[in-house]
Amino acid sequence: MNIKTEIANVLETYLDLTKETMEQLLEKPKFAHLGDLAFPCFTLAKSMRKAPQLIAAEISEKIESPLIDHAEVVGGYVNIFLNQQLVSSKVIGEILEQKEHYGDLPQNKGVMAIDLSSPNIAKPFSMGHLRSTVIGNALGLIAEKNGYTAIRINHLGDWGTQFGKLIVAYKRWGKEEEVRENPIKELLKLYVLFHEKAEEDPTLNEEGRKWFNYLEQGNEEATILWKWFRKESLKEFNKIYKLLGITFDSNDGEAYFNDKMEAVVDLLKEKQLLVESEGAQVVELEDYPPCLIKKSDGATLYATRDLAAAIHRQENYHFVKSLYVVGNEQTLHFKQLFQVLEKMGYDWAKGMAHIPFGMMLKDGKKMSTRKGKVVLLEEVLQAAIELAEKNIEEKNPSLEKKEEVAKQVGTGAIIFHELKHYRLTDIEFSLEDMLKFEGETGPYIQYTHARACSLLRKGQFSHPASITDLQWNDISFPIVKILMDFPTSVEKAIENYDPSEIAKYVIDLAKAFNKYYAHVQILEENDEKQARLSLVYAVTLVLKEGLRLLGISAPEAM
Ligand code: ARG
Incomplete structure (x- = not known):
C-alpha cells in the first residue's frame, strides 16, 4: 500500500487537482506530534481565491476515510x-x-546494462574499483527489484599503452619466479619502477609505446607476456569477487575490442565525423574538447574501445539504460563518448549515463597506483573477516557456521561502509572506520536482524491466521511507518542511481527497531504478543531484503 496514493485518492473527492500532484504535495511533517502526513494548501490558494488556512480548514472538516483517524x-x-x-x-x-x-x-x-568494477590488469584491485564494484552490484540488485533485467559487465582494463610499459619493465628488470609467486605485487613494483626510471630517461616511454604497438599487431612475445599478466591478475581479482559474492555476465574488457576498432573507425569515416588534427584522428564536438579516436602512430584509445563496446552492448543486449559506474575523474570521457554516439545518430545513446562517484582519499590526497600508494583490498577484506571471527569467539563462541558468518559480517562491514555515503562524497580511507562494527555499520544492521530472528525463535512465532484481528500498539507505529516507506525507497534508489538511499533506510529501520526493543517486553505473554511478533517478523524480512539489495547477507544468528 502506498499511503500517499491512498490519501491522494481520498483528497481527490474534495479538490480539483490530479492525484499525481496531490501525491507530490503530500509531505511528512518534521515531528510526529504534527501528524503522519501533511497536505500544504498554498499552491491552491490562487486558483481557489481563498486563504490557504481556510482551504485547510474546509478539507480537515470534510475529509473522511477509514485510513484516517482525524x-x-x-x-x-x-x-x-x-x-x-x-x-x-x-x-x-x-x-x-x-x-x-x-x-x-x-x-x-527492459535491460539495464551496468559497467562496473572494471579494474586494470596487472595492477592491484584499488579502493576506487571496490567502490565501483559495490555500487554497481547494488544498482544491479536494485534495478532488478524495480523490474529491469540487469546485465553486469566487467569492462576489464586489459589493453592500452600501459601494457607496452609493463612489457618493457618486465623484460628489463623482471624475474619470472618472482612474478609467478606474487604476480600483482611484483607487476606493480615493475610498473612503479618504470615510471621512476622514465622520469630520468624519457626514451623508455617511447619504447613502451613501441611494445604496445607490437601487442596491437599480434607480436608473439608481447602477446604471450600480456596473456600471462592477464591470467594472473584475473586469478587475484576473482578471489575478491568471490569474497564479495559478485558475479558478472561479461568479462569482455578493452582487449576484446582490439579487432573491432577498424569497423568503428570506418563507421566514423562513413558518417563524415572523423577529422585529422596534428596527425591524429578526432571527432569534433560542440560542447567538449575533441574526442581522440586514433593517435598519430595509429594506436587506438580508451575512447575508441568504449565506442566499440557501447555499440556492441546495444547490439547484444538491446539495453534501455546503459550505466557506467566509474569515478568522477572520468566525467569528461563519458560526456565525449555519449556525444560522439549521438552525432553518429544513435537514438539509444539517450539511455546512457555515467554514474560517477567520489574518490577514496588517503591523508586528504588521491591514492595513486603510479606512486605505489595503494591499499590492497584483499588485505582489507581479510582483516575485516578476522576481526569478525574474533568478535564471534568473544561473544558467541558456540555459534554454528562461524566461518561463514565471519565472512558475511566482515565483507558486510566493508560493503556497507562504501554504500552508506552518497556516492559522490569523497571518503577518507580509514581501516579503523571500515572495521567498525558499531554505530551506523553493516554489522550493526546484521546484528539487529539476527536479534530479531532470535526473538522469533524464542517466541515460537507462527504466522497469525488473521492480521486484522491483531491488537496494534501505538509504540510500534513509528516502525510501521518506516516499513511502509520501503517501496518508495526502492524506487528512489533507482531513480537517483543511489544505493545510499537503501543504506540509510535500513539504518533508520534498525534504529527504530532497537528503540522499540529497548522499551517493550516483546515476548511477554499477553493479547498483543502475536502482533508484536508479526511486527518483528516484518522487520526481519525488510532488513534482510534491504541488505540483500546492497549485496550484503543477513545471518540469522551472529
Ligand atoms: N579500467 C578503467 C579504470 O580503471 C575503468 C573502466 C570503466 N569502464 C569503461 N567502459 N570505460 O579507470
Whole structure:
C-alpha cells in the first residue's frame, strides 16, 4: 500500500487537482506530534481565491476515510493522523504475505546494462574499483527489484599503452619466479619502477609505446607476456569477487575490442565525423574538447574501445539504460563518448549515463597506483573477516557456521561502509572506520536482524491466521511507518542511481527497531504478543531484503 496514493485518492473527492500532484504535495511533517502526513494548501490558494488556512480548514472538516483517524489544521497545512490500527494491519499484512517480494515493481522494464568494477590488469584491485564494484552490484540488485533485467559487465582494463610499459619493465628488470609467486605485487613494483626510471630517461616511454604497438599487431612475445599478466591478475581479482559474492555476465574488457576498432573507425569515416588534427584522428564536438579516436602512430584509445563496446552492448543486449559506474575523474570521457554516439545518430545513446562517484582519499590526497600508494583490498577484506571471527569467539563462541558468518559480517562491514555515503562524497580511507562494527555499520544492521530472528525463535512465532484481528500498539507505529516507506525507497534508489538511499533506510529501520526493543517486553505473554511478533517478523524480512539489495547477507544468528 502506498499511503500517499491512498490519501491522494481520498483528497481527490474534495479538490480539483490530479492525484499525481496531490501525491507530490503530500509531505511528512518534521515531528510526529504534527501528524503522519501533511497536505500544504498554498499552491491552491490562487486558483481557489481563498486563504490557504481556510482551504485547510474546509478539507480537515470534510475529509473522511477509514485510513484516517482525524485531521488538524496548522497554518496552511492539513495535518493528517492515520488510523494506526488499520494502517498497521494493512502494512504488516502486506509484508507477511509478500515476504521478500515486498516492494517489487512490475517486471519487463527492459535491460539495464551496468559497467562496473572494471579494474586494470596487472595492477592491484584499488579502493576506487571496490567502490565501483559495490555500487554497481547494488544498482544491479536494485534495478532488478524495480523490474529491469540487469546485465553486469566487467569492462576489464586489459589493453592500452600501459601494457607496452609493463612489457618493457618486465623484460628489463623482471624475474619470472618472482612474478609467478606474487604476480600483482611484483607487476606493480615493475610498473612503479618504470615510471621512476622514465622520469630520468624519457626514451623508455617511447619504447613502451613501441611494445604496445607490437601487442596491437599480434607480436608473439608481447602477446604471450600480456596473456600471462592477464591470467594472473584475473586469478587475484576473482578471489575478491568471490569474497564479495559478485558475479558478472561479461568479462569482455578493452582487449576484446582490439579487432573491432577498424569497423568503428570506418563507421566514423562513413558518417563524415572523423577529422585529422596534428596527425591524429578526432571527432569534433560542440560542447567538449575533441574526442581522440586514433593517435598519430595509429594506436587506438580508451575512447575508441568504449565506442566499440557501447555499440556492441546495444547490439547484444538491446539495453534501455546503459550505466557506467566509474569515478568522477572520468566525467569528461563519458560526456565525449555519449556525444560522439549521438552525432553518429544513435537514438539509444539517450539511455546512457555515467554514474560517477567520489574518490577514496588517503591523508586528504588521491591514492595513486603510479606512486605505489595503494591499499590492497584483499588485505582489507581479510582483516575485516578476522576481526569478525574474533568478535564471534568473544561473544558467541558456540555459534554454528562461524566461518561463514565471519565472512558475511566482515565483507558486510566493508560493503556497507562504501554504500552508506552518497556516492559522490569523497571518503577518507580509514581501516579503523571500515572495521567498525558499531554505530551506523553493516554489522550493526546484521546484528539487529539476527536479534530479531532470535526473538522469533524464542517466541515460537507462527504466522497469525488473521492480521486484522491483531491488537496494534501505538509504540510500534513509528516502525510501521518506516516499513511502509520501503517501496518508495526502492524506487528512489533507482531513480537517483543511489544505493545510499537503501543504506540509510535500513539504518533508520534498525534504529527504530532497537528503540522499540529497548522499551517493550516483546515476548511477554499477553493479547498483543502475536502482533508484536508479526511486527518483528516484518522487520526481519525488510532488513534482510534491504541488505540483500546492497549485496550484503543477513545471518540469522551472529
Ligand atoms: N579500467 C578503467 C579504470 O580503471 C575503468 C573502466 C570503466 N569502464 C569503461 N567502459 N570505460 O579507470
